[in-house]
Amino acid sequence: MPQTERLNADAAGLARAAELLRAGGLVAFPTETVYGLGADATDGRAVARIFEAKGRPQFNPLIVHVDSLAAAQRIALFPQEATNLAQAFWPGALTLVLPLRPDAEIAPLVTAGLPTIALRLPDHALARDLLARTGRPVAAPSANPSGRISPTTADHVAAGLSGRIDAILDGGRCPVGLESTIVGFDPVPTLLRPGGLPAEVIEACLGMPLALPGTDTGIVAPGALASHYAPAAALRLDAAKARPGEVLIGFGDIAGDLSLSPSGDLVEAAATLFQRLHEADATGRPIAVAPIPDHGLGRAINDRLRRAAAPR
Ligand code: TXA
Ligand code: MG
Numbered sequence: 001m002p003q004t005e006r007l008n009a010d011a012a013g014l015a016r017a018a019e020l021l022r023a024g025g026l027v028a029f030p031t032e033t034v035y036g037l038g039a040d041a042t043d044g045r046a047v048a049r050i051f052e053a054k055g056r057p058q059f060n061p062l063i064v065h066v067d068s069l070a071a072a073q074r075i076a077l078f079p080q081e082a083t084n085l086a087q088a089f090w091p092g093a094l095t096l097v098l099p100l101r102p103d104a105e106i107a108p109l110v111t112a113g114l115p116t117i118a119l120r121l122p123d124h125a126l127a128r129d130l131l132a133r134t135g136r137p138v139a140a141p142s143a144n145p146s147g148r149i150s151p152t153t154a155d156h157v158a159a160g161l162s163g164r165i166d167a168i169l170d171g172g173r174c175p176v177g178l179e180s181t182i183v184g185f186d187p188v189p190t191l192l193r194p195g196g197l198p199a200e201v202i203e204a205c206l207g208m209p210l211a212l213p214g215t216d217t218g219i220v221a222p223g224a225l226a227s228h229y230a231p232a233a234a235l236r237l238d239a240a241k242a243r244p245g246e247v248l249i250g251f252g253d254i255a256g257d258l259s260l261s262p263s264g265d266l267v268e269a270a271a272t273l274f275q276r277l278h279e280a281d282a283t284g285r286p287i288a289v290a291p292i293p294d295h296g297l298g299r300a301i302n303d304r305l306r307r308a309a310a311p312r
Contacts, residue, residue: 004158005167009126017169018133021046026053026164028143028157029130030171031122033093033180033196034150035157036065036140037165038130044107044271047139048297051109051270053164056146057299059270061112062139063095063120063180067131072096072119075104075137079185081206088205091123093176093196097184108274110139112304120180126171142179143168152177183210231281235309237302239288246288247280254290266297273301277308 005020007013007027017027024046027038037053039046041064051059066072069086076098078086085094100106100117111117122128131138142150143157143165151157154170161168181195183202191199191210203209242248242257250256252264258276260269269292280287289305292298 004162004165006154006158007167007169009169009171013169014126014129014133017130017167018135020166021130021134021138022136024049025166026050027130027167027169028151028154028161028165029127029140029169030124030154030174031065031127031140032124032174033122033176033178034152034174035143035154035168036063036127036138037143037157037161038065038138038140040134041110041137041139042105042107044109044275045267047107047109048267048270050139050141051300052267052297053161054141054144054146056141058303059109059112059273059300060141061114061116061118062110062141063118064106064110065120065122065127065131065138065140067121067128069121071137072121074101075106076100076117076119081189082185085183085189085202085205086121089197089202090121091128092121093123093178093180094202095120095180095182095193095195097182097186097192106137107139107271108278109271113274113277116184116186118182124171124174126169130169150179184213231277231287231308233281233284234286235305236286236288237305237309238291240290242288245285247283247285249276249280249287249289251290251292256290260290260292260301266293266301270297270301273304 020027024043039050095118097116097118145160152174154168157168176196178196181197182193184190184192188211248256250259292301
């Protein structure tokens, strides 16, 4: 990784930030809530690098940032309540979790293999200008190392991620300073994470109270989502070769029936993980997975594989 570029909030800085994103780079950028660590959401390898840079030991689903409601509607299906909330509060500190359109060009790692996607239209001139120039949906978690607090200045980002990302677009301090409020709709409007937009304001718009996860609905809290996607078939880990009837997902020297990365590259393996699990699951056969080294992105891959293999 080259030195992290510090980009100014001007036309040259924005052009460079968009160029880096379009080339699969990682760019931290300001939003009204906190700084996000952005990558092209259609590029699985770029998204995998987000987890690598943050040192996240788990693949949590990420929020995808768009520059218009129309762009969001090309990615997800909007129930009526979601359209109402988007019209009332976008751009703003509200993230909507919605059914992903099957034909949307989103890397499966973004949603951690889930059939839903979190979308947000940020209320920050620089963020929106960057999204428009990039011309692609941008996946962005908060721009902090895993387990640390969310950054609200470019210096916070640099302190945590300098040398691990391509650039930081410096837009000064984030005015809200708190992450966005997350609302899901499965089947009723549900508060998945309190945040910068007060729940009461959302409830007033909806004309009804928001449900809470795990109480009156089947929705799990965001932190528990990691266990959500699991293949239908049994999964066996650390498999050097397939047993009769199994489909083997290979890695490196273990070729398998399909491979996470023939060259043994963990970034590629992370980018292809959910795709390969879905493909293996579609065979209807029990699944075996070759050993994955337990360092760097391999830790998150193994975490996810262990969850998928857990008895249920
Ligand atoms: O204000 C914000 O939301 C900032 C800025 C950068 O936009 N972003 C942010 O992202 O806080 P992050 O990755 O730190 O938090 C994303 C949250 C996680 O708790 C994740 O579980 C949840 O969104 N999430 C993402 N996709 C989801 C999905 N399909 N279903 C339920 N929760 C989801
Ligand atoms: Mg965060």
